[in-house]
Amino acid sequence: MIRTQVTLRVNGDDREVWVRNDRTLLDVLHDDLGMPDVRYGCAEGVCGTCTVLMDGEPVSACTLYAVQAEAHEIVTLHGWSDPRREPHPLQTCFLERGAAQCGFCTAGMLLTAATMAERDPDAGREEIRHELVGNLCRCTGYQAIVDAVEDYLHADGGDA
Amino acid sequence: MTIVEPTEAFDPDAESGPQEREKDFRVVGRSPAHHDFVNKVRGTLLYAADWSLPGMIHGRLVRADRASARIAGIDTTAAERLEGVVCVLTAEDVPYNAIVEHASGGLGEVIVEQPVLAADRVRYVGEPVAIVAAADPETAAEAADLVEVAYEPLPGVFSAEDALKPDAPRVHDESQDNVLINWRFVRGDVDAAFADADVVIENTYRSQHVDHAYLETEAGVGWIENDVVTLRVSTQVIEHAAEVAAILGLPQSQVRVIASYMGGGFGGKEDMTVEPYIALLVSRTRRPVRMIWSRQESIQASTKRHPFTMRYRTAATKDGVITGIEADIIGDAGAYPTLSARVLFAGGALSIGPYRVPAVRVRSRAVFTNNVPSSAFRGFGAMQVTFPYESQMDALAKELGMGREEVRDLNHIEKGDLTAAGEPVTTAVLVRETRERALEMLGEPSRPGGPGKVVGRGFASGMQPYGRSIWFRDQAAAWVTLQADGTLLIRSGVTDLGAGQAASLCQIASEILGVPLADISVYIGDTALTPPAGGTFATRQLYMSGNAILRAARKLRDRLAPVAAKELGVPEDALVWADGMVRAASGETGISLPELVRAAGTARVDTSVLNTFHARSGVFDPEAGQGHTFPDYTFGTHAAEVEVDTDTGDVRVLKYAACHDVGRAINPVRVQGQIIGAAAQGLGYALTEDCAAEDGQPMSSLFADYLIPTAMDLPDISVAFLESGEGRGPLNARGIGEPPIGPPAATVASAIEDAIGVRPQALPITPERVLDLLEGGRS
Numbered sequence: 050m051i052r053t054q055v056t057l058r059v060n061g062d063d064r065e066v067w068v069r070n071d072r073t074l075l076d077v078l079h080d081d082l083g084m085p086d087v088r089y090g091c092a093e094g095v096c097g098t099c100t101v102l103m104d105g106e107p108v109s110a111c112t113l114y115a116v117q118a119e120a121h122e123i124v125t126l127h128g129w130s131d132p133r134r135e136p137h138p139l140q141t142c143f144l145e146r147g148a149a150q151c152g153f154c155t156a157g158m159l160l161t162a163a164t165m166a167e168r169d170p171d172a173g174r175e176e177i178r179h180e181l182v183g184n185l186c187r188c189t190g191y192q193a194i195v196d197a198v199e200d201y202l203h204a205d206g207g208d209a
Numbered sequence: 210m211t212i213v214e215p216t217e218a219f220d221p222d223a224e225s226g227p228q229e230r231e232k233d234f235r236v237v238g239r240s241p242a243h244h245d246f247v248n249k250v251r252g253t254l255l256y257a258a259d260w261s262l263p264g265m266i267h268g269r270l271v272r273a274d275r276a277s278a279r280i281a282g283i284d285t286t287a288a289e290r291l292e293g294v295v296c297v298l299t300a301e302d303v304p305y306n307a308i309v310e311h312a313s314g315g316l317g318e319v320i321v322e323q324p325v326l327a328a329d330r331v332r333y334v335g336e337p338v339a340i341v342a343a344a345d346p347e348t349a350a351e352a353a354d355l356v357e358v359a360y361e362p363l364p365g366v367f368s369a370e371d372a373l374k375p376d377a378p379r380v381h382d383e384s385q386d387n388v389l390i391n392w393r394f395v396r397g398d399v400d401a402a403f404a405d406a407d408v409v410i411e412n413t414y415r416s417q418h419v420d421h422a423y424l425e426t427e428a429g430v431g432w433i434e435n436d437v438v439t440l441r442v443s444t445q446v447i448e449h450a451a452e453v454a455a456i457l458g459l460p461q462s463q464v465r466v467i468a469s470y471m472g473g474g475f476g477g478k479e480d481m482t483v484e485p486y487i488a489l490l491v492s493r494t495r496r497p498v499r500m501i502w503s504r505q506e507s508i509q510a511s512t513k514r515h516p517f518t519m520r521y522r523t524a525a526t527k528d529g530v531i532t533g534i535e536a537d538i539i540g541d542a543g544a545y546p547t548l549s550a551r552v553l554f555a556g557g558a559l560s561i562g563p564y565r566v567p568a569v570r571v572r573s574r575a576v577f578t579n580n581v582p583s584s585a586f587r588g589f590g591a592m593q594v595t596f597p598y599e600s601q602m603d604a605l606a607k608e609l610g611m612g613r614e615e616v617r618d619l620n621h622i623e624k625g626d627l628t629a630a631g632e633p634v635t636t637a638v639l640v641r642e643t644r645e646r647a648l649e650m651l652g653e654p655s656r657p658g659g660p661g662k663v664v665g666r667g668f669a670s671g672m673q674p675y676g677r678s679i680w681f682r683d684q685a686a687a688w689v690t691l692q693a694d695g696t697l698l699i700r701s702g703v704t705d706l707g708a709g710q711a712a713s714l715c716q717i718a719s720e721i722l723g724v725p726l727a728d729i730s731v732y733i734g735d736t737a738l739t740p741p742a743g744g745t746f747a748t749r750q751l752y753m754s755g756n757a758i759l760r761a762a763r764k765l766r767d768r769l770a771p772v773a774a775k776e777l778g779v780p781e782d783a784l785v786w787a788d789g790m791v792r793a794a795s796g797e798t799g800i801s802l803p804e805l806v807r808a809a810g811t812a813r814v815d816t817s818v819l820n821t822f823h824a825r826s827g828v829f830d831p832e833a834g835q836g837h838t839f840p841d842y843t844f845g846t847h848a849a850e851v852e853v854d855t856d857t858g859d860v861r862v863l864k865y866a867a868c869h870d871v872g873r874a875i876n877p878v879r880v881q882g883q884i885i886g887a888a889a890q891g892l893g894y895a896l897t898e899d900c901a902a903e904d905g906q907p908m909s910s911l912f913a914d915y916l917i918p919t920a921m922d923l924p925d926i927s928v929a930f931l932e933s934g935e936g937r938g939p940l941n942a943r944g945i946g947e948p949p950i951g952p953p954a955a956t957v958a959s960a961i962e963d964a965i966g967v968r969p970q971a972l973p974i975t976p977e978r979v980l981d982l983l984e985g986g987r988s
Contacts, residue, residue, distance in 0.1 A: 069347060071347065072347065076346070079258075079259075080261070083261070085252070085253075085254075085255055085256070085259035086252035086253075088256070088258070088424075088425070088472075089258060089426070089501060090424050090425075090426070090504065090912075091504040091912040092503060092504060092505075093504065093911060093912050093913055095911075095912045095913045096424055096504075096912060098424050125252075126252040127252060130251070130252075132251040132252065132253050136250070136251065140250050140251065143250045144242040144246065144247065144250055145242075146878075147240065147242075147246070147878035147879065147881070147882050148250075149246060149249045149250055149707075150473075150707040150708060150709075150882055150886060151249075151423070151424070151425070151470075151471060151472045151473040151706065151707025152245075152246075152248070152249025152250070152254055152470070152472070152707060153256065153423075153424040153425045153472030153473060153707075154424050155249050155250055155252070156252045159250075159252075174925070177920075178920040178921050178923075179920075179921055181919075181920040182919045182920055182921050184920075185424060185917060185919065186424070186920075187421075187422055187423055187424055187473050187475070187886075187890070187917060188473055188707055188708075188882070188886045189882060189885065189886050189889075190885040190886045190888060190889030190890075190918075190923055190926060191889070191918075191919075191920040191923060192885050192923070192925055192926055193878075193881075193882060193885070194920070195920065195925075
């Protein structure tokens with residue numbers, strides 16, 4: 050299998066990797082670059098656990114080959130909110146609402162919701178539910194997540 | 210009718226309630242954001258697949274692509290020749306090639322060994338036949354495709370009803386009739402009840418295969434450390450270490466299982482998944498090994514919820530009083546026993562629901578087929594029977610022209626009434642109260658959203674056990690240590706599904722010892738370093754490990770109380786343990802926990818307590834069909850309003866409400882999360898989820914085709930919980946993990962019937978089925 054040298058821009062850093070052409074962006078981020086905040090869920094682009102931002106838009110890293118991500122800006126959860134710093138206000142809303150149970154979907158949920166919040170700060174519950182349709186959750190029934198996103202959007206003085 | 214009295218003179222749950230000085234709760238009843246929760250929201254929690262070791266190789270299973278066949282030969286040459294492949298293992302490489310489910314004691318139970326790797330025959334699509342290990346996952350997958358298995362087709366059987374026919378192919382030579390086990394629950398004069406009945410309601414209800422669909426597929430990493438085969442896996446049950454050791458032919462001391470925090474389990478990680486395969490590869494190669502099942506493998510071949518066929522006959526007077534129930538329950542066990550015997554026991558034991566029934570005759574059988582094995586799934590048999598027992602109540606009301614609530618009020622149990630097994634219910638039964646609350650939360654009725662649409666309302670109550678069947682003599686241990694700096698270390702063999710199993714232990718210990726939550730660290734799920742707690746299943750961990758930690762914390766407090774009392778010069782019972790301090794009740798004098806630990810050291814008092822909680826024990830007589838079954842139950846009611854599109858058959862849930870008596874809510878946000886989450890899973894079960902297969906071949910193994918509810922499919926769910934203060938868990942809590950998944954299917958069916966006048970009796974209630982009902986109803 051042919052390997053290609055690829056330079057990926059991830060969370061603001063250039064990362065050089067040699068990859069098989071059929072290696073997904075998910076496997077490169079999770080296994081080669083050691084990023085546990087990007088998770089395998091289905092490899093079909095259905096569940097959203099591997100959500101990352103590519104040039105600011107949420108994408109499923111499992112449906113992209115790493116070679117396709119070259120020359121694009123990739124941001125993972127830890128790039129969006131560095132765990133060494135204070136949590137993002139949206140994360141605080143998640144904590145207050147109990148919007149995670151097993152937590153496996155949470156990284157993808159946060160990135161999708163944060164993108165929506167920037168684009169549509171006036172979104173209501175229905176719009177939030179519509180936006181999160183590509184991020185599956187099997188534990189919470191989504192309600193606490195929708196509550197948390199709503200809190201974030203409607204918080205006084207929030208940066209949304 | 211005879212009841213076998215408990216063998217123990219004491220009630221081990223008697224001390225589960227709050228003591229006098231514990232009644233003013235400071236930590237219990239609140240919803241702090243625990244360590245696990247923060248790590249999940251920050252994305253720093255390391256799940257099973259997030260472990261990596263130098264030189265790690267990747268395992269991949271070769272699975273059978275047919276449902277019933279003899280293995281004529283396996284050719285691994287091409288796979289082994291592929292660059293990067295480390296080894297290929299088949300049945301002959303497994304030292305002890307059998308997983309044996311221990312006997313449950315039911316009538317005619319057959320013992321069937323499940324091979325780790327199929328040797329001479331495969332019995333379901335997806336059965337593991339070989340394991341490949343390679344330098345990277347892509348190569349492992351490629352090599353798995355190169356393993357050539359020659360099959361000779363055998364006849365198969367693909368439904369439990371077909372499997373019971375006299376000429377059905379046999380799935381196992383050990384069972385002549387394909388029956389794995391036969392449970393009966395019998396009391397009262399059933400024949401007389403039906404002979405004298407004014408009205409008999411008879412219906413057959415069917416449910417389907419359902420996938421757990423946790424977002425984290427089965428995964429783990431294994432390695433050898435200190436000569437011990439060590440596995441760090443996503444599992445609900447670290448105690449499988451013993452089975453792994455048996456498979457490897459090693460003593461238990463040479464296998465260690467560590468449970469990572471799970472990305473969901475719901476019963477699907479209660480049986481072993483990746484463990485034996487990783488262990489075999491580690492043992493063979495002496496290298497670190499990772500195995501992650503693909504989503505497609507998980508959908509195709511992981512265990513499923515049992516499809517049940519449930520024939521019910523209910524006898525009643527013309528006034529609506531139930532006089533007898535006869536039920537015949539058949540569960541499709543699939544190709545191997547797994548936990549089917551226990552699931553069908555629970556189904557039979559709970560088959561009459563929260564109703565007073567003087568005469569009961571229930572048969573509950575698990576039947577082998579060539580389908581994927583069914584096993585544990587949240588609700589564990591007790592949830593499937595909610596659909597028929599509640600449907601029968603609505604049917605009785607309809608038959609007699611009575612109200613649905615009225616007919617239930619005539620029949621629901623009170624404390625002291627008997628279960629199907631003849632055992633009295635020993636704690637509060639607030640079925641009526643939960644129903645009133647759930648119906649109230651639905652609010653004003655909605656109007657149909659357009660032409661061809663009709664709106665209806667319905668409700669269903671349920672009861673679900675928490676804790677294992679009491680003839681298992683269950684136990685759980687917990688270990689607390691107050692450290693020099695006043696922080697508390699908790700060690701427990703509990704595994705964490707994401708429901709806060711570990712965090713709840715911290716909250717209870719904090720309440721009793723006054724150690725702030727931020728000063729408590731908890732280590733869980735390690736067969737080498739944490740005391741055994743049993744697995745996380747059967748809604749047992751709050752009950753079992755919660756009681757273990759409550760007692761451990763009390764023992765530590767009571768042991769240190771004389772030291773603190775002496776230091777402070779006050780009586781022991783005047784001490785208040787709060788905020789990292791022990792103070793005199795007067796508030797004038799106090800000692801910090803580090804000071805207390807120092808004083809304990811001087812006085813040679815140990816600051817560490819290991820405590821084991823033993824649950825109630827009892828005896829069930831399978832011949833008589835009577836005896837002890839479960840420690841206790843959680844009761845609740847759900848209510849829904851649905852809109853049915855009579856042109857398309859589409860069902861939309863407009864409103865949904867759920868109310869349960871939780872005894873006491875240790876952490877209200879987590880209780881609410883369990884109720885909403887289970888209701889959501891139950892709605893998927895009711896309306897969309899189905900692992901469709903044709904002759905044992907899955908019609909699809911794509912996540913895109915297996916329809917779990919998305920954010921758009923669900924309404925906001927209104928939740929209320931009652932706190933009766935009666936429950937056998939710590940501080941009188943009841944378990945809540947499974948109970949809310951029972952009522953949704955019956956609730957939705959009830960609302961649909963209200964809307965269209967016809968009762969769905971098969972799940973899931975798809976648009977096609979609704980249209981069939983409408984056509985049948987019209988003709």
